[in-house]
Amino acid sequence: MRRISVELGSRSYSVLVGSGLLGGLGSLLRAEGLKQSDTFVITNAEVGGLYYEKVRAELAAAGFRSVVRHDIPASEEGKNWEEFSKTCAAMLAAFPDANAVPLVLLLGGGVVGDLGGFAAAVFRRGVPFVQLPTSLLAAVDSSVGGKVAVNFGGVKNIMGAFSQPRLVVCDLDMLRTLSPREVRSGTAEIIKYGAVCSAPLFEQLERGDLEKLLALDTDVLTDVVAQCVQLKANVVQQDEHDKLGIRNVLNFGHTIGHALELSADYSLTHGEAISIGMVAATRMAVKLGLVGVDFEHRLFTLFERAGLPMCHADKPGLFDRIVRAMQMDKKFRDGKNLFVLPTDVGAWAPRENVDWALVHECVRGVLA
Ligand SMILES: NC(=O)c1ccc[n+]([C@@H]2O[C@H](COP(=O)([O-])OP(=O)(O)OC[C@H]3O[C@@H](n4cnc5c(N)ncnc54)[C@H](O)[C@@H]3O)[C@@H](O)[C@H]2O)c1
Ligand SMILES: [Zn+2]
The missing domain is CATH 1.20.1090.10 (Dehydroquinate synthase-like - alpha domain)
Known part of the structure; x- marks a missing residue:
């Protein structure tokens, strides 16, 4: 496993990159200092269908009290204000207690990470969230850096916030179920890094x-x-x-x-x-x-x-x-x-x- 530190003072966090990290996710979160007892997993039908059960079982095994799942649509079209609002409503319904601070897990590509991260950034003025990137693009780019947003009024990412995750766990094994088109799409951001950085x-x-x-x-x-x-x-x-x-x-x-x-x-x-x-x-x-x-x-x-x-x-x-x-x-x-x-x-x-x-x-x- 590789650990990359994002050094931002009190908002610093680690990005863990490796194979097989989903197995033992719950204990990994505990070992990284995340002490919440409730979790809210934002995903979509496609990715959730493949990996949610594993995530749920790992969290339960590590003693997390509740694991609530919420799905958003599996495409850029769903990265909008209505879905953001529905996500906030689902979080409120799951955690109505004013003092509840769930740990939000973002299991998906950049759309789940951006929309879900924005919901976590504003719910009760911000609850902790962990990125679990499942696309190559999310692994190399969108899961790191704290830009969270939805599209609005025909403009990309115009409603959003800066909110850093507490941790990023990138299990490369999950990339194996990506379509070849989505793998190619991820290489575009990689070529970008090479070209200008x-x-x-x-x-x-x-x-x-x-x-x-x-x-x-x-x-x-x-x-x-x-x-x-x-x-x-x-x-x-x-x-x-x-x-x-x-x-x-x-x-x-x-x-x-x-x-x-x-x-x-x-x-x-x-x-x-x-x-x-x-x-x-x-x-x-x-x-x-x-x-x-x-x-x-x-x-x-x-x-x-x-x-x-x-x-x-x-x-x-x-x-x-x-x-x-x-x-x-x-x-x-x-x-x-x-x-x-x-x-x-x-x-x-x-x-x-x-x-x-x-x-x-x-x-x-x-x-x-
Ligand atoms: N926040 C940032 O800094 C930042 C940086 C770059 C891009 N982005 C945003 O990221 C988004 C694009 O992200 P993306 O390319 O991951 O798109 P995406 O989230 O729509 O995922 C692409 C498709 O792959 C599927 N998928 C994801 N992981 C899978 C897996 N492991 N197995 C099978 N299918 C899987 C998804 O369900 C979806 O259909 C854009 O909205 C873009 O604006 C944000
Ligand atoms: Zn990009």
Whole structure:
């Protein structure tokens, strides 16, 4: 088992990465200092159907008094205010006593983690929660860092909070039931880390570990997930609340990617949408002279090898919807856009006020 520490003073926590961690989960939680007696497990039918019973049995064996399950829909479409509200109502129904502090367990991918984490962050002004990421994307990215949110009014993650988990337990065995499409989707965030945060990781993927990841090779998976978590921890430790611009690095490909994700009516996974977003942002960086075509070629080759899309079928009205959604981006200030652009393998720079004509050209370029 690998342990990565996210050092945030009183909000510090560990991310445990390894195989077989679900067996003995209850005693692991106790050993990590979680003393609550009641638990509330947020999951969905798909993931809960596979792993809830194991989680319940492990918690019961470790002496947790009650284990209550709540399911949300198994897709981005369900990451909304109504489901958030239903989740809060279910927590209140399960724990009506004003002094009850259940431990919330988030068993699922990024949708469960984001929505469930937000519910835990606001229920009784915050109850402790543990992330149990079950998708590759959640393992390397969304389960760490404390950004919890739901989509609202056609904007991604616009209602949310910063609330750190008490612990993240990433049992890599659970990734084995993911569909190949969801595994590929997770590699998009991994390629992102390599492209703008870590040249060694990028080169490791180029040397053949990308294919080993896609095949869920245990050693490569353990190593790469731990590296990504460490990279994310380094960024979050410097800019927990996204105030200094440092955390923006994690948004490479996300400005256009998020806008596309919502505008394409949930036909793309998050990872697919952000790979297309990274393609558009990279072309922007090349046109602005920030990075050479060699970088573009190397990055696009990785996307091809991972089977990730680099464009999306155009439809009437899609371009306008993307541009409208993009203008709501949280990074944009006073009418000025802000893009996270690559400058070399493992390096990036923010670029403010990019000519809208160029932005539009790059969006059109990924609509085939
Ligand atoms: N909070 C953050 O910092 C952060 C970072 C990156 C992404 N995100 C968010 O994460 C979300 C995407 O997460 P995701 O890609 O995990 O999507 P997801 O949660 O929708 O999971 C993808 C699909 O895989 C299924 N699944 C998950 N684990 C499984 C398993 N072990 N076996 C079988 N099926 C499984 C799910 O039921 C779902 O159908 C987006 O909403 C995105 O905005 C948040
Ligand atoms: Zn992302």
